[in-house]
Amino acid sequence: MKLKVDYNNMMKSSIGSKGIDDGFFADSAKAIDDAREKVNSSRGKGWQEWCESPYISKSELDDILSYGEQVRSKADSYVVLGIGGSALGAIAVNNALLHLRHNELPSDKRKAPKIYVEDNVDPERMNALFDVIDMKTAYFNVITKSGETSETLSQFLIIYDALKKAVGAKEAKEHIAVTTTIGKGTLYDVAVKEGFKIFGVGKGVGGRFSVLSPVGLVPFAVLGIDVKGLLKGAASASDSALEKDVKKNPALLSAALLVESMKMGCNINVMMPYADSLRYMSDFYCQLWAESLGKAVDNDGKTVNVGQTPAKSLGVTDQHSQVQLYTEGPFDKVVTFLAVEKYRNKCVISDLKEIDACDFLKGNTMNTLISAEFEATRYALMKANRLNFTVVLEEVNAETVGELLGYFMYQTAFAGAMLNIDTFNQPGVEEGKKATFAMLGRKGYEAKLAEVKAAPHTDKYVCGK
C-alpha cells in the first residue's frame, strides 16, 4: 500500500470538542466490522462485480491493449461519447496521467491522439467539437452500459452520420467502437448489425464503479496510459480493503470517519486536491459519493433521505474562493484533502536581483510553495476546529492513481453498508428520464406528458416576465 490517510484533524486531540473521540473505534467496532464483512463477502457477486476489475483476464487485456495501440497509430483525435460513469473516470485519469495541456501539444510531443470526452448534449459544444476535429483521423468510443442512454445515442447518431459523409459507409465502421453490455440493449444490436468493434461491460459493474473495466481501460489503452500500472494500484487498494484492523484499512477507516461526520451534522464533504492533475478526481469522487449514498430509503424500506453532498474544490486556487467559508461558516462540512508528496517536475521561483521585494519567495520553488500552502490551510482549518483529513499520494502516477480509484470505490461501498442502504442503485433518476421521454413524444409516455403539463405553474412567480 502506497496511499496514506492522515486523520489527526478528525479527532478531538486536534480539533477539540468538534472532533471524534478516540473511543469511537471501540464503540463502533461491530458496525465497522459488519460493513467490512458485508462488502468483502460480496466481492465479485451481484453489483460488486467491479471488485474483480483489477484481475481482468490476460486475453481480454491483450485485446484492449492491441486495439489501443492500433487506434493510437491512426488517430489524431479520440472521442469518447458517454455520460456520468461512462465519462468521469476517463476524464479524471486522463487529466492525472497525460500532459496537463495534452490537446495543445504538437503531435510529435503528444505521442497520442487528442482526447475529447463528450459528456453533454449541448448543441454549441457538439458543433465546437466538429470545428476542431478532422473526421478522417478521428476515432470514437460509444460507451453506455445499458445501451439505451438518450444522450449517448443522440451523439452516436450525429457522429455516425458525419463519419459516413466524411469517409464513406465502409470506412466509417472502422472509426467506431462501442462499450456496452454484451447481448443486450439498442447500442449492442446496432453494433452487431453495423459490425462495430464491441467491448463488454460486466452485468454487475455499475457505471460509477466501471472506471477500471473496459469502460475506462479502452480509452486509457488508446492514449498510451500505463493500464497495467493502474490495475496494479487498484489491486493494492483491493488488498488493503480486506485488512481486518480498521486502523490498517484506509477505505474502511475513512468510510467510518465520514459516516460518523454525517451523524455529527456534516452533510457536506469537500474534496480538495492540491494538484491540477487531480482536479477531475473530484468529479469522479462526487458522482461516486453522491449517487451511491444519496438515498430515500434504507435496506429495511425505512424512509431515511440520507446522503452527504460532495463539493469540488482545488488547492491552492480555492483558498481564494472557498476557504473563508470553510473556516468561518457553519460546522457542517468535512474536508478531504488530496496531497502529493512529490510533484513530477520542479519550478524554481526566479531570484531576480532587480526585483527588490518578495525575498521570501525568490529562490524558492513552486513545489515548496504549494506544499506550504496546503500545510497552512490544513492548519488553519484545524485551528478553526473544522473536521478534515488528508489522503497522501507519494506521487501522481498510474499505480497511485489506480490505488486512489480503488480506495474511493471501497470507501463508498463500506459507507453504504454502514448506512444500511443500497449503494449500487439510482432510483431517483428515473422520474427525470420518464419526463424527458414524455416531452420528446416517445411512444408509451402519453400519460406522463399529461402529468408534466399539469404541473402547477403561475406567471405570478416569474420575475421579469
Add this chain to the structure above:
Amino acid sequence: MKLKVDYNNMMKSSIGSKGIDDGFFADSAKAIDDAREKVNSSRGKGWQEWCESPYISKSELDDILSYGEQVRSKADSYVVLGIGGSALGAIAVNNALLHLRHNELPSDKRKAPKIYVEDNVDPERMNALFDVIDMKTAYFNVITKSGETSETLSQFLIIYDALKKAVGAKEAKEHIAVTTTIGKGTLYDVAVKEGFKIFGVGKGVGGRFSVLSPVGLVPFAVLGIDVKGLLKGAASASDSALEKDVKKNPALLSAALLVESMKMGCNINVMMPYADSLRYMSDFYCQLWAESLGKAVDNDGKTVNVGQTPAKSLGVTDQHSQVQLYTEGPFDKVVTFLAVEKYRNKCVISDLKEIDACDFLKGNTMNTLISAEFEATRYALMKANRLNFTVVLEEVNAETVGELLGYFMYQTAFAGAMLNIDTFNQPGVEEGKKATFAMLGRKGYEAKLAEVKAAPHTDKYVCGK
C-alpha cells in the same frame, strides 16, 4: 431587463409543505426593504465601488480597448496571472463568449490569442504552460489588487525571468501589463520601476466584485469580447436592483428566497447551468456566495457562523452524477438552474434510416433534447418537493452575461445585508496566509512558525505509515 427568474418551485403552491408560503413576502417586507435600502444607498461608497463599474469613464474604457486591440494584433498567447477574484471572472466570461474550443482553433478562425488563466501554483501546471506557449508571442497580465498575493508574485517572477531570456530585457517589459491598486503594494512599485503598462483597480472594488473593472475588462478587450455589451447588460442589472417592488427586482427577490431557504435548513446552494458555455459561471458564483456570506460574526459582533455552501453542477451532465442525491437525499439544498432559451447554433440528431431504433431521438435536435432534459429535471425535483428556481437567459451573449454577473453581485450584496454580516471582508483567510509565510521562513513570522510546528499530531492517527 432581459433576465427572468422563475421561482414557482420555491413556493408551497408547487412543492407543498417544503416550500415557502406566499405570505412570506408580506411578513418579510421590512427586512427586504431594509436590505435593498442599505445596499442601494451605499452604491459607489466604501466596498461598494463595484456598483460604479458599468459606468466607467470613456477615457478609461478607450485606453483599455486600444490596449486590447494592440495586444490582440501581436499576441498568439495571452496569459492572465491571478487567483480568486483576479481569475474567476475572466474564466467565466471567456468560456461564455469565446468559442468553446477557442485555444484549439487554428489562428485564422480564432481571431484572438489563445487564452490561459493561471490561477494555481502547481509546478506541473506551470511547466505545462511553458510547453505550449512561445514567449516571443506571449503577452501577460499580472493581476493582484493588493499587489502582494504570493501566488501571483511567484508566477510573475518566473514569467519575467523567462521573458527576458526569450526576448531580452527591453522587449520583455512590452510583454507585461499589471492590474493592481495605483500607488500601493509590491506589484505597483515593481511596475513603476520596470516601466510596465499599469491598469488600476478601484480602492473599494473587492476581488470577487471586480470582474467588470479593469481586472476583467482588460483581458476581455484583448480577446475581442464585446466589452460595451457586457457593461450595458451590467447597467441593466444595476437598474433592476433599484426597483422597490421585490417582485420586479430579480436580485433582491432571489436573495430573499435564498436567505429564507437557509433559515429553512438548506445550507447548500447548487448552481446548475444547462449550457457548457456557462459552466464556469458556477465557479464565479461559488466564490461570490461562499466568501461573501461565509462569516463567523455578524455586524453586531455576535458569533453566527453563517453561510450557504455553493456546489457546482452542470446540466445535463450531472443528471448522471448528482441528481440522484438531489431528489432522494436530505432536504438540505436549494438548486439554482441557469436556463438558456435559445442556443447560438443548432445540432440535428441525424435520422439514419439504417438504425432501426431511437425513433424518438432521430430527426430531433440537441437543442430540443437539452431543453426537454432541463424541464424534466426541474419537474422531477419539484415532484420530490425540492426547492429550486430558474434564472432564464434568452441567449448567451455579452449583454445577457453582463446582466447575469451584475445580478449575481447584487443578489450577494442584498443577501449579506439581510444576514446582517460584512459581505465584503474575508478575515477567515488570514490565518492560512500567515502560516504560509511562516513556513516559507518570511521575516517576522518566527512566532507563527513555532505555533504551527507545535500543532498536535500523532502517527497513531496516520493509516498506511
